[in-house]
Amino acid sequence: MPKLVLVIANKNYSSWSLRPWMALTMAGIPFDEKMVRFGEPQFGQEIRKISPAGRVPVLLHGKLVIWDSLAILDYLAEIFPGKNLWPKSKAARATARSVSNEIHSGFSDLRSACPMNLRRPSKVVKMSDAANADVSRIEALWRDCRKTYGKGGKFLFGKFSIADAMYAPIVSRFETYSIPVAKDSREYMANITSTRAFQTWKAEALGEPWIVPEDEVD
Ligand SMILES: N[C@@H](CCC(=O)N[C@@H](CS)C(=O)NCC(=O)O)C(=O)O
Structure with a gap:
């Protein structure tokens, strides 16, 4: 190859x-x-x-x-x-594709308010209602994926998948812009940021x- x-x-x-x-x-x-x-x-x-x-x-x-x-x-x-970059089961895979496409084509208010900048000292930025709504939607979908498919693993569908790769930049934004999120979101974020891959990047x-x-x- x-x-x-x-x-x-x-x-x-x-x-x-x-x-x-x-x-x-x-x-x-x-x-x-x-x-x-x-x-x-x-x-x-x-x-x-x-x-x-x-x-x-x-x-x-x-x-x-x-x-x-x-x-x-x-x-x-x-x-x-x-x-197995996509989850194995058909239902989990369909959901992983849905949430991956949702981030790919959406959340532009959050993205433009908080461009990824890993070096930025963690600090709050003023967010519009639309950007805050993006944050809530992301937290809700993380919660649903983890509750339905992620049990027994650290990631959205248990094992690391493309859906986690798609949301890794969001994890970084939530951190560097000190966006207040729920405990379960923080746990998921820590699971991403503690990977050797994320730390190396x-x-x-x-x-x-x-x-x-x-x-x-x-
Ligand atoms: N939909 C594309 C978007 C890629 C994209 O917008 N990349 C940005 C950087 S992260 C870029 O190349 N910007 C350069 C420019 O706009 O000139 C993807 O998912 O790869």
Whole structure:
């Protein structure tokens, strides 16, 4: 099988890059990574040489170019069926896909109020009602998934799955913007942040010297 190459941007800011990186790392799938840096004048030109969509992440597999974080995760689930990146049972899988698509196409109020910035000292930010409604919905869906499918495991569907990878950037946002959440949400967040994968990503993010002013929220 050709080598997998994951093209990402700055670990401090690139929430969409974190998703496939986290899934690959949690599953122990070997891959190379290549970074195209935000805030550099040549970012657009560089990324367009790799993917016409002009965004990260991108997965390169031989001649195949796969862009979009969820498409990459789906492809990985297909080529590594033994890793069970989606939950095994049909009902759990359908729900995992629903919550993954919900974050993929939604929660824009929360996302724009709180851009991922792992380096940010944990501090409250003023949130709109719409952003607070996003937080409540996320907590409710985490709770439902864990209650229905997650018993006996630390993650939304028990074992780590694509759904957890999709929500890992949200976990980081809840932390860095000191968003008040319920005890069960905090427990789930700790289960994500205590993984070696998340800690490695975060340590590398904190070691990055580059500041992108438009992604910094006071
Ligand atoms: N739906 C895409 C969105 C990717 C995306 O928006 N990536 C951002 C960075 S995290 C990006 O490349 N932004 C560069 C730009 O807008 O020029 C995915 O899930 O991969």
